[in-house]
Amino acid sequence: MTTEFSFHHHLRVRWSEVDAQKVVFNGHYLNYLDTAMSEYWRASGLPYPEGFGHLKGDVFARSNALQYHAPARFGDWLSIGVRCERIGTSSLVFVWEIRTSGRLLVTGETVYVFVSLATSRPAPVPESLRLQLDRQKQGAPVHELRSGDWASLAAPARTVRTAVFIEEQGIPESEEWDDDDAQAWHVVVGNLAGLPVATGRLITAGMPTGEAKIGRMAVLNGSRALGLGEQVLQALIDAARARGIQRITLHAQVSAQAFYQRAGFKPEGPEFDEVGIPHIVMTLRL
Structure with a gap:
C-alpha cells in the first residue's frame, strides 16, 4: 500500500480513548477514520x-479491514x-493509514456503497460525485x-x-429578504454538482457616490473553514473596485469581526444589535 495520500486530518488522542493497557483501545481507530472521512467529504x-x-x-x-x-x-x-482508491458501479473503495510523528500505527481499507434515497437500494455512483473526488485527488x-444579478x-x-x-441563526424570514436584493450584485459559490454553499452581495444603489455596502455573507456550516468565505468577500471587493468604489462598509456580526479584519476592514463605532445579534460597522478603503 502506497503512503501517498491526497488528504490528511489531524487529531490528538484523548484520555478517554486510552484503555487499561495505556494505549488507544483498538475500536477507536474506526472512530478516528469516521471523523477523518467527514472532513474528507467537506474538503472534496x-x-x-x-x-x-x-x-x-x-x-x-459495507466493509472495514484494519x-x-x-x-x-x-x-x-x-x-x-x-485516499479514494477506486470507484466501481455503486461502490467506493478507500485506503487509509494513521501515523504519529511519522510512525505507522494502523492501515486499512473501507468500502462504501452509494445508495439511492428514493429506493434505499444501491445505485450507480453519480458522475458529479466521481468528478468531485477526482478533482480533490488531483488537488484541483x-x-x-459565480457572480451576477438577483x-x-x-x-x-x-x-x-x-x-x-x-434556520441556523433563527433570524425571522421577514427580516432576511429586502428590496436591496433586486438591485445588488451577488456572488455564489457551489460545488461541481451545483450545490450552493456560500454567498454574499454588493449594494451600490442608494449609496453615496464612491461607496458600496457588502452584506448577507453566509457559508453553509458543513463547508466552513475551507476559505470559501474569503473567496466570496474577495470577489465582492473586486466587483466594487471595478465599479470605481473607494469605500466599502459592512455590518459584521461581532463573532466574524476577525474574519473581516484579515481582509483589511477596520471597525468603526460601538457594537449594536441587529436582528438580535451583536454587530459592528467595519470599513475598507480601496
Whole structure:
C-alpha cells in the first residue's frame, strides 16, 4: 500500500480513548477514520449530509479491514491519511493509514456503497460525485464561483441564506429578504454538482457616490473553514473596485469581526444589535 495520500486530518488522542493497557483501545481507530472521512467529504466539496442529499443518495459502509502496526498513546498527535482508491458501479473503495510523528500505527481499507434515497437500494455512483473526488485527488478546485444579478442567482443565494440565517441563526424570514436584493450584485459559490454553499452581495444603489455596502455573507456550516468565505468577500471587493468604489462598509456580526479584519476592514463605532445579534460597522478603503 502506497503512503501517498491526497488528504490528511489531524487529531490528538484523548484520555478517554486510552484503555487499561495505556494505549488507544483498538475500536477507536474506526472512530478516528469516521471523523477523518467527514472532513474528507467537506474538503472534496461534498459537505455531509447536504452534499449527498443534493445527489439524492448517501453512502453506507459495507466493509472495514484494519491492520494494527503499533499502538497510539494518550497525547499523541495523529495524522490520518485518506485516499479514494477506486470507484466501481455503486461502490467506493478507500485506503487509509494513521501515523504519529511519522510512525505507522494502523492501515486499512473501507468500502462504501452509494445508495439511492428514493429506493434505499444501491445505485450507480453519480458522475458529479466521481468528478468531485477526482478533482480533490488531483488537488484541483472542487468549487466554482459565480457572480451576477438577483434574477440569475436568486435560487442558490436563497438556499444558502435560508440555511444559515433563518434556520441556523433563527433570524425571522421577514427580516432576511429586502428590496436591496433586486438591485445588488451577488456572488455564489457551489460545488461541481451545483450545490450552493456560500454567498454574499454588493449594494451600490442608494449609496453615496464612491461607496458600496457588502452584506448577507453566509457559508453553509458543513463547508466552513475551507476559505470559501474569503473567496466570496474577495470577489465582492473586486466587483466594487471595478465599479470605481473607494469605500466599502459592512455590518459584521461581532463573532466574524476577525474574519473581516484579515481582509483589511477596520471597525468603526460601538457594537449594536441587529436582528438580535451583536454587530459592528467595519470599513475598507480601496
